[in-house]
Amino acid sequence: MKAAVLHPPDHTLRIEDAVPPTPGPGQVLLKVRACGVCRTDLHIVDGELPAIRSSLIPGHQIVGDILEGATAEMPVGSRVGVSWVGGVDGTCPYCELGAENLCDAPTFTGYNTDGGYAECAVARADFVFPLPDALDDLHAAPLLCAGIIGFRSLRVAGVEPGDQVGLFGFGASASLTISVLQSLKCKVYVSTRGASHRKLAESCGATWVGSEHDKPPVALDRAITFAPSGDVVVSALSSLRKGGVVAINAIHLDRMPQFDYDRLLWGERQIRSVANMTRADARDFLALAGKIGIRPKATVFKLDQANEALAAIRNDAIDGAAVIVP
Numbered sequence: 001m002k003a004a005v006l007h008p009p010d011h012t013l014r015i016e017d018a019v020p021p022t023p024g025p026g027q028v029l030l031k032v033r034a035c036g037v038c039r040t041d042l043h044i045v046d047g048e049l050p051a052i053r054s055s056l057i058p059g060h061q062i063v064g065d066i067l068e069g070a071t072a073e074m075p076v077g078s079r080v081g082v083s084w085v086g087g088v089d090g091t092c093p094y095c096e097l098g099a100e101n102l103c104d105a106p107t108f109t110g111y112n113t114d115g116g117y118a119e120c121a122v123a124r125a126d127f128v129f130p131l132p133d134a135l136d137d138l139h140a141a142p143l144l145c146a147g148i149i150g151f152r153s154l155r156v157a158g159v160e161p162g163d164q165v166g167l168f169g170f171g172a173s174a175s176l177t178i179s180v181l182q183s184l185k186c187k188v189y190v191s192t193r194g195a196s197h198r199k200l201a202e203s204c205g206a207t208w209v210g211s212e213h214d215k216p217p218v219a220l221d222r223a224i225t226f227a228p229s230g231d232v233v234v235s236a237l238s239s240l241r242k243g244g245v246v247a248i249n250a251i252h253l254d255r256m257p258q259f260d261y262d263r264l265l266w267g268e269r270q271i272r273s274v275a276n277m278t279r280a281d282a283r284d285f286l287a288l289a290g291k292i293g294i295r296p297k298a299t300v301f302k303l304d305q306a307n308e309a310l311a312a313i314r315n316d317a318i319d320g321a322a323v324i325v326p
Ligand SMILES: [Zn+2]
Pocket: 088, 089, 090, 091, 092, 093, 094, 095, 096, 100, 102, 103, 104, 105
């Protein structure tokens, strides 16, 4: 099969004729229909995430058809999605508590295991998700990482229907999240830098849009921050009502600045981080995305153009997501 393969310490992918994977027990073999390109793929290819394999096929937003390993629920030919969390141990204290997103020994698709920049891929049968017919391949693939994590952020922030919700930063993930908020009849206040991001927020129907220095005109019930910046977290915190929650949708922050506890956190305000996702998050989000018709903007790249797809994400050269179609 054709695949785009990383050979560390290289920082480019080689398009190769690779041996098709064989599914082991409990795994499915997928014919890849499309694979979204995530910023995390860039971090892997650039070596910012340490290499753990001598060769690797990246890609963790896979839409594929089941070829082998079918189950009663997912017969041969079922179209399914695969995300970043490719498996958990099921035995650590977090898994036993039902918090599998915090598992001590997770595996990550396209990092610990080969991913979807290929014609075929294997995945754990219990970590593939049914995709509603309403989502075609190109529009489903970009939802499978940023979309699910954005949805989890809303859960972590405790968003209730009708809430006034702030989004701090407005890139790909936030633009998927706003559709979910609108389906919950929430009012959405967007603070973001970059005129293009503000324009995007306006076109998505935000109630209010301002720059990173503007404060939303109301006290927010919930806020989600998307920028890897502690200053943004403090801005979000200073916009909350008493009892409000900030959920941080970022793996790294530059630093956490000192802030005034009495004025900003007291009053039972909370700051929470968002880590990975559970299978329930994925299933619930994908079903909802089909129902409300989330259609992220996507640009198609052929598998031969995998390096160009990564470059497009690196350079912010395309509007919306990049999707590789083998
Ligand atoms: Zn676990």
